[in-house]
Amino acid sequence: MNNIDNKPTKKRGNKKAQLFTTSQYIVPQQLLSKVVGKVAASKNPLVTKAFVHTFAKVYGIKMNDYARPDLDDYDSFNDFFTRELADNARPIDQTPNGIVSPADGMVSQIGRINREQILQAKGREYDIGHLLASIEEGRYFQNGTFATVYLAPSNYHRVHMPFDGTLIKTRYLPGTLFSVNNTTADNVLDLFARNERMVCLFDTEFGTAAVVLVGAMIVAGIETVATGKMKRSTTTIQEQTHHIPLKKGDELGRFYLGSTAIVILPEAANTQWQVGLQHESVIKMGELMGTASVSSQKMAGANI
Incomplete structure (x- = not known):
């Protein structure tokens, strides 16, 4: 796991952004999230x-897309926050070899992995091996592609499969709980590689691929279909193996309050992202993000 201390990094932007970022080092992140979690579960x-x-x-949430449009139909705030969509509210794009958005949200960054470095914000990168807590997996994904989708508090908060695949491994990594919005991404070194997160690895047509669910400030928990809701630990990495076939669009997990999902594909997938999809593009779950080139037989070495 990446050993990064909690000292503030050099701040960029205006004084308001600097103050917001600095304050996150001061507040008791874990305690705050624990308290919010108890209230949300009430x-x-x-x-x-x-x-x-x-x-x-406050967030102007429209309930037209949800299976329970009446706000009084929820028995807890968590129940409301992880509300399910109505049938056919998010059609799953069926483009052959298409990679779809795993969530409603905004594209934080998207592109190619520079050797083993992922773009976090303009002029700021982080190591994929640190994100995954595996040097071997980091090397495997070098020169691959990635897409980071930020889920704002107002968004639908379930995460779905961006491709067909078999879930083969989950790795829960305890960590900090910084906010994951653009301001923090611009100012906190290695943000996604230091926050609490769940790494999900899949066997796919184009080799091993990953989806990483990253926790954030006040997020009360991360849940996946394989692990259930994770119990927080301050020190212990929890790794499990699985064999769960999932189709594109199937639910993979959910967040209890806003966060980020990162899709990671190997170089062998030869992913081509959609033209025009860039920083701050708004996207919905199931919409086409790009395509992968899949040969009739996996390339040698296309799996970890």
């Missing part, structure tokens, strides 16, 4: 109604 109807209605109003 099934007290007065607490639930107050939080759900206030949150929906």
